[in-house]
Amino acid sequence: MRFRSVIGLARVAWRNLWRNRRRTLIVLSSVVVGVFVLVLFDTLNTGMVEQMLDNQLRLHIGHVQIHRRGYHANPVVERFFRNADALRQQVAAAPEVRAVAPRVLVHGLLSSAYNNGGVQLVGVAPEAESLVTFIAEQLVAGRYLAAEDPEVLIGERLARKLEVRLGDRVVAMAARPDGQIGSEVFRVVGLFRTVSADFDRTMAFIPIDRARAMLGLPPDAAHELVVLLDDVRQADALKTRLQAGLPDTLEVLTYRDVVPLLVMQRDLYAEMMYLIYLIIGVALIFGIINAMLMAVMERLPEFGVLRALGMSEGRLFLLVSLESLLIGLLGTAIGWALSLPVYAYLARYGLDLAVFSEALAAFGVGSVIYPRLTLRIVWNAWLTIPLVAWLGALYPAWRALHVEPIEAMRAV
Amino acid sequence: MNPNAIVQAEQVTKIYDDGAVPVQALRGVSLTIEPGEFTVIAGPSGSGKTTLLNLLGALDVPTDGRVFFEGQDLAMLSRRERARLRLYKIGFVFQAYNLIPVLTALENVEFVLLLQGVPERERRRRALEVLEQLGIGELAHKRPHEMSGGQQQRVAVARAVVSRPRLVLADEPTANLDSTTGVRLLDLMEQLNREQGVTFVFSSHDPQVIERGRRLLWLRDGRIEREERK
Known part of the structure; x- marks a missing residue:
């Protein structure tokens, strides 16, 4: 026709x-x-x-993560890697990368004078972290972390549970790689409220050097490098390229690998x-x-x-x-x-x-x-x-x- | 078989068996239509005029006997092939005009050319030309409801002849027209027949139409009773 x-x-x-x-x-x-x-x-x-x-992704996961091989499957404190700063600079040089931040991560206990709760302690480089995630923008009280001081950011919900306010002190405890229990006192300097109730109940951010010291880790150690890209669609390509250029002891994951259920x-x-x-x-x-x-x-x-x-x-x-x-x-x-x-x-x-x-x-x-x-x-x-x-x-x-x-x- | 025939019926019988009692509309009718004829199939109501016209126009197939169009047995053609034959070779003028109500006169005339796949500019030119020839160019942009019965029937004639078919079949074309309008319509058809050689076959019991027919086939009870040529 x-x-x-x-x-x-x-x-x-x-x-x-x-x-x-x-x-x-x-x-x-x-x-x-x-x-x-x-x-x-x-x-x-x-x-x-x-x-x-x-x-x-913007709260915590990022677009790409780098860990010591096996950490993602079994995230224990002794599976850290060294030379985190050098690696961070290497990754940051990739053109599609917007920002990179190192983290020390450990499950631990946060206690106040009145209560305690299990948390994920996240040791962050405050400035780098603020470029990768928007946790710094979620504060509803207090201020963001300073790089050196023993300070902690916690969620409003966790603060309610611990019955603490700004300026109060809390004690963080976590298992160290040598099997001992590391602990340190932190002052609550900021409270955040995100869109995730679970996140607000379970996350506590502390300066990375304090985390390393508390856990007895070397000064260039990290459990995770979090990478933010200009375009999330570039994650797979970057993963392939990074994995080829990095030692076999490290593994590169995209957000799909990290949160497949989501x-x-x-x-x-x-x-x-x-x-x-x-x-x-x-x-x-x-x-x-x-x-x-x-x-x-x-x-x-x-x-x-x-x-x-x-x-x-x-x-x-x-x-x-x-x-x-x-x-x-x-x-x-x-x-x-x-x-x-x-x-x-x-x-x-x-x-x-x-x-x-x-x-x-x-x-x-x-x-x-x-x-x-x-x-x-x-x-x-x-x-x-x-x-x-x-x-x-x-x-x-x-x-x-x-x-x-x-x-x-x-x-x- | 007559080699000059446009359409030829041989011992055609048609029985309608869709009611309680089978009705024999045609009983062994044979006829030949040659180019340039102006033939009227006349007879009273129920004599089988329309049935015969339907068979000649490839709209229906006989129960018995054969109809050939340009030597081709219509019974051997599929529905699709018969539609194609009607599209390219046969023009129809119906008693009730049957123009497409949403189209203008020009578009109605163009419609057959559209179905033939003629390019838009060409079909517009040809449709306008036919309307002008039939003296109804001023109706080109009017829709059927804006025209009188006579005007509509003229447009229907234009539609029937625009693709220059081999045969135009007109079923009671003047039945819904007053006598003056009917005369004008017949003048028009006669003119097309005379000047352009268009072959017309009418079915009618209207004396005005019968009077104009140069060949008359009188049908009664499904049989050709007599034939007259003028």
């Missing part, structure tokens, strides 16, 4: 749409609402899961959206079938005349399905046009779900959700809805094909 014939039939189909303006507008409205809901729901959902992942969760959310598309598609398709079937039944005599004039079954099928496809395309376009301003507003100001903040904090998501529009969403909405509209025309078009020209000539 020639392209110009298709264009010509599309024009006729377009005119046919407006024979029964009210019916077309009703079907069109349902498509518009469907697209509007899908776009906003999908962008918000995508925004939420991306925020969840981003928060974890990445899976993000992918699972994306796949769940297909279920939502399916539900909305099924809801739409019955309305479209109904409207198109009415339109076809009303025009059976006319279809008979078209067949008498020599219109092939293929072209008649195309004519009816084009009518439905045009409704799908027009509805999708209007749905997008209506949803984009709402999206733009929410992308700027966010959707405030403060009423669910506790539940969202448990998921590591902030109470303000910012939608995120991706190519996948654009593609899915533009493909799914017109396809559903076209599928909705299949049965009515099939009915139209079965008209006999002479029956029509008798009927008219």
Whole structure:
């Protein structure tokens, strides 16, 4: 079939749409609402899961991590590596790397005069850490760490549990590589509140040199180098390159290796959206079938005349399905046009779900959700809805094909 | 077989068996239509005129007997092939005009050319030319509901002849027109026949149409009762 014939039939189909303006507008409205809901729901959902992942990456995980081989599988204090500063400079020289920070990590106990709790003690180089993670920006009281002093940053929730305030002292205790228990007194200088309730309950940040001293580690030791990239998509390539240039005693991991469940969760959310598309598609398709079937039944005599004039079954099928496809395309376009301003507003100001903040904090998501529009969403909405509209025309078009020209000539 | 024939029916029988009682609409009809004819199939209602026209126009197949179009047995063609034959070789004028209501007169005339895959500029030129020839160029941009019955039927004639078919079949073309409009329409068709050699076959019981036919086939009870040539 020639392209110009298709264009010509599309024009006729377009005119046919407006024979029964009210019916077309009703079907069109349902498509518009469907697209509007899908776009906003999908962008918000995508925004939420991306925020969840981003928060974890920017809070602590980073995009790439370097450890002594085996540390990730079994993170014990004696699996540290040496020459952390030299390695840090080597990694920082890579063009896609934005910042690198060394860490000393150990599970320990933090005690106040009133209570105690198990924590992850994180020894950080304050300035470097502030470039890699946004913990410095999450303070709700006090100040950020100084490089040398025995100070600790803890979460608001942990402070409540330990019943400590700014300026109070806490004792940190942890197992050293030699099997002894290392301990030191730290002054609480800052309280943070992040989007993750779990993080706020279990993390304590101290200066890296104090951590090394407490654990009896050499001055150039670290358990982890955390790397932040300009673009998260470069993580795999950097991993491959770094791994090739580093000693075999070190292992390079991307965030996918470090938090595979979180990445899976993000992918699972994306796949769940297909279920939502399916539900909305099924809801739409019955309305479209109904409207198109009415339109076809009303025009059976006319279809008979078209067949008498020599219109092939293929072209008649195309004519009816084009009518439905045009409704799908027009509805999708209007749905997008209506949803984009709402999206733009929410992308700027966010959707405030403060009423669910506790539940969202448990998921590591902030109470303000910012939608995120991706190519996948654009593609899915533009493909799914017109396809559903076209599928909705299949049965009515099939009915139209079965008209006999002479029956029509008798009927008219 | 007549080598000059556009369409030829041989001992054609048609029985409609879709009701409680089978109805024999045609009983062994044979006829030949040659180029340039202006033939009227006349007869009372129920005599089988429309059935015969449907068979000649490849819209239906006979129960018995054969219909050849340009020597090709229509019974041997698929639905698709018969549609293609109608598209390229046969023009139809219906009693109720049957223009497409959402299209203008020009677009209605163009529609057959669109189905034939003629480029837009070419089909527009040809459609306008036919409308002008039939003296209804001023109706080009009007839709059917904006035209009188006579005007619509003229547009239908333009649609039937625009692709220069071998044969135009007109089923009771004047049945819905007043006598003056009917006369004008017949003048037009006669002019097309005379000046451009368009072959017309009518089915009608309208005396005005019968009077114009140069060849008359009188049908009664599914049989050709007599034939007259003028």
